Amino acid sequence: MRTISRILGLGALLVAPTLLADVQIGPRPFYLIDDMEHGWLKSTLDSCRDMSMTKSDFSIGHRGAALQFPEHTRESYVAAARMGAGIIECDVTFTKDRQLVCRHSQCDLQTTTDILAHPELAAKCTQPFTPAEFDANGERTKAASAVCCTSDITLDEFKSLCGKMDASDPNALTAEAYMGGTPNFRTDLYATCGTVMTHRESIELIASLGAKFTPELKEPSVTMPFQGGYTQQAYAQQMIDEYxxxxxxxxxxxxxxxxxxxxxxxxxxxxxxxxxxxxxxGRDSDPAFDTSKPSTWSPSMQQLADMGVNIIAPPTWMLVTLDADTNIVPSIYAQQAKAAGLDIITWTLERSGLLKDGGGYYYQSITDAIDNDGDTYKLLDVLTWDVGIDGIFSDWPATVTYYANCMGL
Incomplete structure (x- = not known):
């Protein structure tokens, strides 16, 4: 056990190792390669089809493997590890009894779990389910809604839930219908009852899978201090203390x-x-923020570095732009981050659906250069070699694991 603990970097953590012997890439990387335009990058990636793949820290499981598995569930984390993610994410928030659990948002239980199917728990939601409303012409006048927070329920109650694909139907007239609406680029095939996880359970599981950890302390949706004495700093320290x-x-x-x-x-x-x-x-939510104008960034990259920050993680689109020939190139934001000595990771591949229509949020700065799913690898290549990222989150880590192995990262 001591030998395995040293390999995993666990110290005193006593877990039964279930290290995955083989990375299982599956068909998706090959689908993307086949969809690429002919050229050096496609040929290079194609040449690695028979290569034996190993786990890579460059490949980060975003909420696990959320393209097909309910996010932040045991099943999603295991799938990410099987696809070679060297680092796996648990987004961390807290319950009514101040226990840490893995959820993308403190108040997303209505879309990521089956809480509305449990009347006794649904009644505790911050905002119970209300159906959509329509006028005489059938036009919707009010969307269906609910707000259910981890802070509404205890840890034991949270653990009674099933994880599902993150989705809701704004036209729903019933709570059951509201829990549907999975986007067509995802699937409910594996959403039979995802096993929700506490933060501590995620540490034990991810450790047993031989991966590293990237917990995200989520912004509380409740007023802090919570219950009068649970401060933001206590919350931040509690997360570290569990490791x-x-x-x-x-x-x-x-x-x-x-x-x-x-x-x-x-x-x-x-x-x-x-x-x-x-x-x-996430400063792009500020209308005044412009990735091409450093004067709109506060603090600046150098100021962040001077504060002691070593790693910055913007969304993918902030790191790239197009030159006069519609080539994808590093943005001024990316150049300034590297000049300040900051390491960069970025988010999130495979979260935009089909790229034939421009790619959505994550591709907004390079829409004119994106027209097929294979362009996922075109963007990844620029981020890797021209921007110089150290890792990237993906909803389907196999895509990045394949690239990392093929490129010898």
């Missing part, structure tokens, strides 16, 4: 937050973990 209590070495943990103050707190209060903390840059 420490299980003997996980700091270098195996990449704590994340969109809240810069969380990152600065970790740097000061627990620098061993803080030095690998990831500042998730």
């Amino acid at each position: 420490k209590s299980l003997g996980v070495r700091p270098e195996r943990v990449f704590a994340q937050s969109f809240n810069l103050d969380d990152v600065l707190y970790w740097l000061k209060a627990d620098p061993a973990f803080g030095r690998q903390a990831v500042y998730l840059d």
Whole structure:
């Protein structure tokens, strides 16, 4: 056991290792390669079809393998590990009894679990289900809605839920119908009852799979301090303490937050973990923010570095732009981040559906260069070699694992 613990970097963490002997790529990378335009990149990737694949830290499982498996479930995490994700994400939030669990948002239970199918729990939701309303002409005047938060229920109640694909039907007249609406580029084939996870359970599972950890401290939807005494800093420290209590070495943990103050707190209060903390840059939600105008960034890249931040993580589109010949090239944002000495990871591949219509949010800065699914690899290649990213989140990690192995990353 000591030998395995040293390999995994677990210290005192006693888990039964279930290391996956073989990375299972599956058909998707080959589908993407076949869909690419002819050229050097396609030929290079095609030449690796018979290559034996190994796990890669460049490949980060975004909520597990959320393209097909309910996010933040045991099944999703195991699928990500099987596809060679060297790092797997648990988004961290808390329950009514202040226990940490894996959910993308504190208040997304109505779309990511079957809570509305449990009347006794649905009644506890911050906003119980209300059906859609329509006028005499059949036009919808009010969308169906519900708001159910982890902070509405206890840990035991949370653990009674089934994870499902993140979706809802705004036209629903019943709670059962509201829980449908899965996008057509995903599937409910594996959403039979995803096993929801506590943060601690995710640590034990991901460790047993031989992967590293990237927990994201989610912004609370409730007023902090919660219940009068649970502060933001206590919440941030609790997340780190769960790794420490299980003997996980700091270098195996990449704590994340969109809240810069969380990152600065970790740097000061627990620098061993803080030095690998990831500042998730969501400043594009500010209308004044412009990736091509450093004067609109506050703080600047150099100021972030001077604060001690080592890793920044923007969405993919912020790192790239198009030149006069419609080639994908690094953005000014990417250039400034590298000049300041910041490492970069980015999010998220395979979360936009079909790319034939321009790719949506994650491709918005390069829409004119995107017209087929194979362009996923065109973007990834520029991000890797021209931007110089250190890793990328994907809803289907096999895509990135294949690329990382083929390119010798």
